[in-house]
Amino acid sequence: MKVWRGDANGGEFVEFRVPSDPGMVVLDVVHRIQAMHAPDLAVRWNCKAGKCGSCSAEINGHPKLMCMTRMNEFAEGAEITVSPVKTFPVIKDLVTDVSFNYEKAKTIPPFKPKPKEADGTRRMYQEDVDRVQEFHKCIECFLCQDVCHVIRDHDENKASFSGPRFFVRLAALEMHPLDTNDRLDLIRAKQGLGFCNITKCCTEVCPEDIHITDNAIIPLKERVVSAHYDPIAWALRRVRGKRDQFAPPEAEPPSA
Amino acid sequence: MSTIAAGVRHRPQERKDLWWLEPTVIVVVLGTFVLYSMYAGLANANYFFEPYLSPLYSPCLTANCVHPTLPLIGSYWNLSPAILIVAFPLAFRVTCYYYRRSYYRAFFWSPPALLIFLWWDVILAFNFGGRFGIGLGTVLMLANVILLSGYSASCHSLRYLVGGYLDSFHGKSLRYRLWSWANWLNARHARWAWASLIVVGLTDLYIRLLSMGVLSDPRWVPGT
Structure with missing residues (x-):
């Protein structure tokens, strides 16, 4: 060896x-x-x-x-x-030295739950639990970060790209039915989601078999497109009077 | 114990597997399809053999077309009718999340709107001079449209549109069912993508060879 x-x-x-x-x-x-x-x-x-x-x-x-x-x-x-x-x-x-990952983790606004219901509880339904459960299997081995060519071949991208591990984290938060923080603009502008060109290398190396690209990155891309670039979605929001749907997230850490 | 010199980031090639095989196959298959479809699309000949219309020419939008589907463009258009429609399936494949993986790794046809015309072409392909029948061309065209429909229905964007945009499925059982079904199809998106690409090329080639007189179409038409 x-x-x-x-x-x-x-x-x-x-x-x-x-x-x-x-x-x-x-x-x-x-x-x-x-x-x-x-x-x-x-x-x-x-x-x-x-x-x-x-x-x-x-x-x-x-x-x-x-x-x-x-x-x-x-x-x-x-x-x-x-x-x-x-x-x-x-x-x-x-x-x-994997401290890059810990610094990136600090830039993600935390979970901010809805107020409790009248009976003092917060409810989640099984079908919603099932979707985000996959993302919680991550063991933070950072193999997906290692294989991602956006930062593997380009150190200069590290400042503006968080990498697949954090897109999984962001997807878990963004798809959470009880979370009230909106991170879409942050994902688009500061987490560098647009750098990802779907080569699926991260998915292939994940030891927990998380479908990082199909179930986290692509749905986040679709949400960013709906919020910022899709003219039909924009027109529908205008008609329905939801112009301020995508407000900046609260409790954004200072490093974001 | 022996040593071999190497840098921190610039280590020698460590992969010992056939890592080059997948991108090579993708370059060969995609390259062959791109070159063949360019030839077939520009040829402006041998794209119709009664009752089969090549999927590369459907819908045929020109008056000069041998088998016009919807002659919106007048007889002044003398170029291939395929040129008018190629942008739509091409854009669909080029922006597809699966093909982006393939061509980014290695070095690109069929939006849903066109599927309606392709299904119509299949219905016409059962019509042999006013009689119901099935030919090898009918079977190929049916396979082609089923595969293209599967490829479109398994699209990541469709999965998002039918329910993926929701944070909670509670009380939205129809959208949850549609999303679950789209998830099942989406997990097989790569297979639909490759099969539909290959069969669309083969369908055009089969109709082209029939039209050129190279092949004859085995058919079953009751009462003839």
Whole structure:
């Protein structure tokens, strides 16, 4: 197995040979390399069950979770490369600085529920729960962010593009039946939804099988188009007297 | 233990799978369709063989058309009638969320309004000189219009229009049902897109070869 070793100044692939046992995953092999050859090999991991989203890496160039990639996927003796995710700056070896994502998360206006009903409750119906439930499966592994060519190939886009992970978050909030914040103008002007050209790379790498493009990004694009660009929707709003339907969101964080 | 030099962002090619295969197939299939439809659309010949009208020429809007559907344009129009309608299916495919994925990755026909004319053409394709019948051309044209209808009905925008724009489906059972149905179709949008693209080209090619006398149309017309 060839593991990329280095830091922000540069690095190289280092080849290690260690025995592999039946049932091992790539993360197990990385741990064995740490134990036998390179105790200073930096790798971020936690649950080893595909639920914490910590051990994201590029295995043979594919963005994957190391803990969910079984060694028996590869032919006996085949060369395997493990490298840090390419979109974020390397700190050391397989560990990258993903703080870009946390800064972007701060720019999203939070959930702002409707007032309670007369009986003191807020009700959600099953069909509405089902739609947004998919988005809540996200484990924040940031593999979708890694594979998105808008920021993978263009660092300069990072200031104006939040990436697929946050379009999933925005879709969960925008489609929430109890939420009263309107983020559509923010999505259009500051979150950079228009940069996405639907290559569906994010959907393909999602370990939780969230249909990011079809169920989050495209519906958000349709909502932005209805609110800002569709002349028929504009005329219908005028006729129905809903000119101010798309007011700016309240409680927008200062960094947005 | 050995080392191989590499930069932080500019690492050597790490993919070992056939990553180039999908974009290559898309370039070949889409490229072939674009070139063939350009040839067929500009040829202005062999687009009608009684009772079949090529989907690339439907609706035929010129008086000079061999089989006019709706002759809105006078006999002064001597160019191919396909030129007048090509923009609509082309725009539909080019703006399609699925094809955007395909052509962005690798390097583009059929809006719903035109479907009405294509369904009308299929009904005419059962009419063999005043007698009901079915030919191989009828079957191809029926397959073509079913696939194009499926491609249109599975569209992301249609899914949005029938109910996707709502935040809550409670008390909107018709829109919820329509949205659920559109969701089921939308999950198969890529298959509808490819099948309809290939069959629309094959239907035109079949009618063209019939009209050129290269093929003969197997038909079942009761009473003849």
